[in-house]
Every structure is written in structure tokens, then in C-alpha cells.
Amino acid sequence: MRNVIQVVREALLTNFRELDQWFEKDTALLDFKPDRDQWSIREVLEHITLTNYFLLLIINKSTRRALDRKSNGYTVVVPADYHEKFSQIDVISSKSFGWVRPEHMEPTGFKNMEEIKALLKQQYAQCMYNVSLLKNGEGVLVFTNMSVNHLGKLDIYQYIYFLTKHIERHIRQMKRLEKEFEESAILI
Template sequence: MRNVIQVVREALLTNFRELDSWFEKDHVLLHFKPERDQWNIREVLEHISLTNYFLLLIINKSTRRALDRKRNGQTVILPADYESKFSQIDVISSKSFGWVRPEHMEPTGLKNMQEIKALLKQQYAQCMYNLSLLKNGEGLLVFTNMSVNHLGKLDIYQYIYFLTKHIERHINQMKRLEEEFEESAVMI
């Protein structure tokens, strides 16, 4: 179990550290749009913060429920196919499937970069805090359905891991935008 928690913790650290580096990029790059209907990097960062907000509502509620169940004597049991669910979640970081995001996760452009950066730092801290509360396997006591890519029921560790893979998906999107920006600069 400690190995699972460590994998999730490392994914959080790696992806949030990478996100942080995007705030140091050039203003022109952050606002570059190859096409009118495409998000720029600033909008992608805002979208990540919005998605994290809604995922953390579920993660926080589930964490409280898991701790209550542990206090009430519920036993933690590791399912036999536990590792395979993480492999299914790994697909989230790729561009190999599509999903329709809810409207409330669309960037509005109303938050400035400092607000987005502060939100992301707060969200990272909240994820790490939840993991620290669930250090003895309590995260296995609550499952929540995840409709994205038909993942089905995820425990809290898997839900947090999903959050990291969603971030990774958009880090890859920002890297592609940066490449397009550099290519457009070469053409000029």
C-alpha cells in the first residue's frame, strides 16, 4: 500500500512542479493561439485549476468518509486487480481518446496568472494533505464513479492519480502549443 501512496505522491510532485514552470514562460507564448477556437496556455492552466477544484470536492468528501469508516472499524482490503486500474488511468495523460468536458470546467479568462498559480499551489497542498490522512490504506474504503473513459469506480488514491494524469494530459498539450509557437516564430 505504501508503494501506491508513494507513486501517487511522486506523480503529484512531478506534475505540479512542471505546472509551476509554465508560469515563468514568456507572456506572448502564454497567450499564443494557433487557431481561434483553440485554448492558449494561460487558458489551459486555468482549466486545470477548475478541474482540480471539482475533483478535490469529491476527493475531500471521500477522504472524510474514508476516515469515518476506518474509525468505525471497517477493514481495508486490497482488491486482486488493484494495479490494473492504475494502468487504465494512465491512458488519461495521452491524447488517444476524447471527452466532452462540462461547461463549468471551461476557462473564463477572468482569473489572472497569479490567482491561477496560487490556486494550483493550494490544490497541490490539499492533495498532499489528503494523502497524509490516508497513509494506512484508508483511501481504499471509499469508491467514487468516474465516467471519463469508462473508468468506473475509483478509490481515493486512484482518484488523486486521475487528477495527476489529467494535469499530465494538459502539460503535453502546452508542450505542443509551445512547439507550434516556436515553429510560427521561425516562419516569420
């Protein structure tokens, strides 16, 4: 179980550190939209904060329930196929599946970069705090359904891992936008 917790911690650290680098980018790049119906990098970052917010509502509530269950004598038992679910979650970071996001996760474009950065730092801290509270495997005591890509029931570690894969997916999107921005600058 310790290696699972370590993988989740490292995924959080790596992905949030990568997000942090986008705040150093030029404003023209952050606001660049190849098409009217595409998001800018600024909007992608806002979308990540919105998604994290809703995922953390579930993660925080589940963490409290898991700690209650542990204090009530529930035993941590890891299912035999436990690691297979992480492989299924890995797909989230790619573009190999379709999913229509809820409207409440659509960016408004009105948040400034300082506000977005502060939200991401707060969300990173909250994720790490939850992982630290679940240091003895308690995260497997509560499962919550995840409809994205038909993942089904995820425990808390898997839910947090999902959050990191969602971030990875959008880091790839921002890198594609950056490449398009650079290519459009060359054409001019």
C-alpha cells in the same frame, strides 16, 4: 499499499512542479492561440485549476468518509485486480480517447497568472494533505464513480492519480502549443 501511496505522491510532486515552470514563460507564449477555437497556455492552466477544484470536492468528501469508516472499524482490503485500474487511468494522460468536458470546466480567460498559480499551489497542498491523512490504506475504503473513459469505480488514491494524469495530458498540450509558437516565430 505504501508503494501505491508513494506513486501517487510522486505523481503529484512531479506534475505540479512541472506546472510551476509554465509561470516563468514569456507572456506572448502564454497568450498564444494557433486558432480561435484553441486554448492558450494561460487558458489550459485555468482549466486545470477548474478540473482540480471539482475533483477535489469529491476527493475531500471521500477522504472524510474513509476516515470515518476506518474509525468505525472498517478493514482495509486491497482487491486482487487493484493495480490494473492504475494502468487504465494512465491512458488519461494521452490523447487516445475522446471526452467532452462539462461547460463548468471551460476556462473564462479572465483569471490572471498569479491567481492561477496560487490556486494550483493550494490544490497541490490539499492533495498532499489528503494523501497524508490516508497513509495507512484508508483510501481504499471509499469508491466513487468516474465517467471519464468509462473508468468506473475509483478509490481515493486512484482519484488523485487521475487528477495527476489529467495534468499530464494538459502539460503535453502546452508543450505542443509552445512548439507551435516557436515554429510560428520562425516563419515570421
